[in-house]
């Protein structure tokens with residue numbers, strides 16, 4: 001093979017060799033993988049988990065991207081293996097791998113006022129950052145069970161050389177809350193439900209046969225893509241069917257679907273006098289709606305979870321008035337693996353037995369029920385009054401033993417899933433994120449920490465969440481506080497946006513006599 005030297009003296013030939021060797025491995029792996037049997041029984045908990053994994057996004061595209069990600073990772077590892085652990089020059093590698101990459105980012109328009117549907121072109125230098133179907137970024141290199149950390153084998157061995165205990169064993173001994181988990185004395189179940197919105201906005205990991213690197217089916221940006229769609233097709237579906245049509249499988253999430261759709265309709269009505277065409281009107285409504293949502297995330301949700309000190313440390317505080325441009329074009333706002341697989345899942349310790357009725361009762365009519373909950377005052381008051389479970393290492397009996405239960409002892413354990421998923425994704429153990437005993441799964445260790453001052457999660461998760469929310473803020477050219485023209489807001493518009501809160505939005509659309517000023521704090525709080 002001819003060897004071409006690039007500017008840095010990197011030998012393209014060596015990279016190409018690694019890529020062609022990787023192609024063979026990836027193809028063998030693809031054909032060798034045995035498809036999991038599709039369990040058609042709708043009452044089977046595993047088939048329900050499967051249904052979640054298959055939801056919405058195009059499996060063909062997912063497979064193509066998965067294969068490409070696998071190729072990139074395998075070729076990198078092979079190269080490193082042959083070059084004494086040295087990684088290939090990034091620029092040369094990118095050029096050599098480009099023909100195998102299914103992503104074809106359209107040329108970015110110069111002066112686009114609005115976000116694209118799939119997140120592309122948010123960053124002008126790296127238009128692919130934060131788009132759907134991009135690989136999740138990592139804060140620490142993966143720690144898998146296979147020799148080269150490619151990800152064919154999950155993390156499964158202790159530093160002592162023994163097998164790690166099974167996730168279910170850990171779930172039983174460390175996370176077992178008994179029948180009732182300790183309750184919070186401040187935050188209501190609304191906090192948990194709103195967390196679900198953020199999660200569905202920024203992450204959806206397609207399940208793959210061989211673990212390796214994980215993709216994200218959602219746009220990473222906090223852009224309400226769970227409502228408006230993650231692609232042009234998704235956006236068209238939203239616009240064609242309009243509000244009132246469910247997109248979400250997760251029953252609890254539908255509460256916020258209903259609320260946001262109603263608010264979107266309100267904004268559309270408010271903008272009608274401008275006489276704009278449908279396309280501009282839609283884009284403007286989404287822009288305003290996403291700004292209000294980002295304002296709620298950064299002034300209400302994140303502070304409740306990580307506390308003001310950590311907010312300050314990561315520069316996450318919004319200003320009370322006016323612009324506050326924190327955008328850094330060098331920041332990649334892509335959702336990280338550890339955020340999706342561990343840190344934001346802290347919320348799994350906050351749901352309680354009440355969720356059983358909601359989730360167990362899932363049916364195509366659930367959305368209708370949720371419209372009712374939003375409009376029906378006794379049930380919706382519960383959102384504000386009922387305390388969520390405390391964020392600690394405990395998960396409710398429902399979450400560990402009753403989720404999607406078809407018959408006694410035939411259910412899914414969310415905690416075991418969380419631990420196993422951390423291993424599948426090669427998340428280094430708790431010790432690598434802290435200076436502590438080895439082998440503890442990150443989620444188990446971090447959930448057992450005492451909360452930071454003013455927050456509800458311990459220092460490890462506060463730090464990881466702070467890091468991720470800083471990326472979502474400083475890596476988003478369309479972040480609502482940025483003073484950019486024509487993508488940003490005027491001072492007057494921003495004043496109106498910053499007057500909004502979750503309480504004001506919910507007050508408009510939920511039929512309850514009173515909403516607490518901080519929609520996440522129960523009026524029963526002491």
Ligand code: HEM
Pocket residue numbers: 192193194195196199203204205206252339340341344345347348351355359399403412414417418421
């Ligand atoms: C109604 C209560 C909830 C239940 C029963 C529940 C249960 C589950 C289950 C069974 C999984 C799949 C585990 C896996 O295969 O990896 C999952 C994934 C996940 N959950 Fe929850 N969850 C709930 C609420 C929440 C909340 C409030 C948040 C965030 C604030 C959250 C964040 C996540 C994330 C980020 C994932 C991974 C998604 C992905 O990577 O595609 N969950 N949850």
Ligand SMILES: [Ca+2]
Pocket residue numbers: 201202218219220221222223224225226
């Ligand atoms: Ca998004």
